[in-house]
Amino acid sequence: MFRRCIVGIVTAVMLVSMVIPAMAASTPENWPAKIRVGFIPTEGNADIKKRFAPLTEHLRNILGIEVEAFSASDYAGIITAMAHQHIDFAYFGPKSYVEASEKAGAQALVMELNKEKQPGYTGIIIVRKDSDMMQLDDIKGRVFAFTDPNSTSGYLVPNVLFARDLKVKPEDYFKQVKFSGSHGASILAVKNKAIEAAATNNIDLDRMIEKGQVAADDFRILWRSELIPGAPMAARRDLPQSLKAAFTGAMLMFNADKAGLEKLQNGGYQYTDDSTYDIIRYLKRLKNELAAK
Numbered sequence: 351m352f353r354r355c356i357v358g359i360v361t362a363v364m365l366v367s368m369v370i371p372a373m374a375a376s377t378p379e380n381w382p383a384k385i386r387v388g389f390i391p392t393e394g395n396a397d398i399k400k401r402f403a404p405l406t407e408h409l410r411n412i413l414g415i416e417v418e419a420f421s422a423s424d425y426a427g428i429i430t431a432m433a434h435q436h437i438d439f440a441y442f443g444p445k446s447y448v449e450a451s452e453k454a455g456a457q458a459l460v461m462e463l464n465k466e467k468q469p470g471y472t473g474i475i476i477v478r479k480d481s482d483m484m485q486l487d488d489i490k491g492r493v494f495a496f497t498d499p500n501s502t503s504g505y506l507v508p509n510v511l512f513a514r515d516l517k518v519k520p521e522d523y524f525k526q527v528k529f530s531g532s533h534g535a536s537i538l539a540v541k542n543k544a545i546e547a548a549a550t551n552n553i554d555l556d557r558m559i560e561k562g563q564v565a566a567d568d569f570r571i572l573w574r575s576e577l578i579p580g581a582p583m584a585a586r587r588d589l590p591q592s593l594k595a596a597f598t599g600a601m602l603m604f605n606a607d608k609a610g611l612e613k614l615q616n617g618g619y620q621y622t623d624d625s626t627y628d629i630i631r632y633l634k635r636l637k638n639e640l641a642a643k
Contacts, residue, residue, distance in 0.1 A: 377415060380590045381593050384415060385438040385439060385593075385597075386419075386436065387406065387417060388432065389420070391421050391422060391531070391532050392534065392554050394535070397534065399420075402441070408600065408603075412600040413597065413600055425446045425500035432454035432455075432456055433453050435586065439597060440456065440583070441583055442584055444579050444582070447582050457584055457594070458624050460620060460622055461580035461626065462583075463617035464553060465615070466617065467617045468617075469620060470579050471503070472575050473502070473549065473575035474555065476540055476550060476555070476572070478546075478569065479567060479568060479569055481546065483547065483572065486516075489524070489546070490523055491524065493546045493547075494526070494527055494545065494546065495528045495529065495530045495539060496529050497529065497532060497535075497536055504549050506630070506633055507549075507578060510637050530545075533550045533555075534557075534558055537550055537555060538558070541569075551578075555569070579622075582622060583619070602619060602621070605618035
């Protein structure tokens with residue numbers, strides 16, 4: 351672990367130094383004139399692009415090329431867009447990254463840190479604070495929402511909880527199971543009593559609070575997962591190595607933009623690689639094995 355950290359730090363320093371030519375407007379000839387960065391719709395298409403606008407502008411300034419933000423109606427749309435080379439880089443969740451690494455040649459470059467600078471976030475199950483649900487068992491027989499089949503905290507992790515720990519199947523355990531499409535939609539649906547309980551995560555709840563759409567006192571958290579590896583920014587593997595290195599360096603440089611990080615409601619970024627997400631691959635296998643029993 352120590353050796354890996356040292357290698358990561360040394361690599362990050364080297365990558366940042368490679369950004370300097372781009373800052374001097376000496377764009378390598380094999381770079382495209384424009385790159386497209388995809389964002390999974392954790393809040394909805396318009397909201398996610400607006401939140402990441404300072405980062406997009408930062409990338410444009412550092413790399414010296416046009417940067418276009420792109421989102422889709424669901425997580426699968428971002429994976430498909432990368433598979434068809436319609437986007438070059440993408441902000442994925444851990445599970446959607448694993449899917450994209452298999453189907454679209456995605457390569458993790460940096461990971462999102464939480465506000466405490468930890469390399470990850472936690473999945474949570476929320477209900478309204480004024481509801482009669484006080485503990486996890488109380489959600490039985492209620493209307494429950496997952497986010498998206500490719501979501502980590504909004505689908506994979508709670509499904510492992512239900513199958514391994516509670517030993518139940520959601521379709522049998524709940525009165526009704528829905529898919530909201532985004533973490534923001536799930537959070538608002540609980541607040542507005544459209545659903546009774548939902549799986550989401552602490553970072554996206556913080557983002558909804560920061561936008562003023564909900565308040566922390568609106569909800570009760572009935573369950574919290576162990577730390578999940580942070581969401582990665584990933585590249586198409588076939589892009590020029592110098593471009594991927596410069597993008598990584600630019601992402602690490604964004605850590606100095608305190609206002610930008612406040613907008614994102616995270617603690618910045620750190621170097622990562624594909625092996626970080628092997629735990630997600632394990633959870634996928636475990637979910638499938640438990641479902642087959």
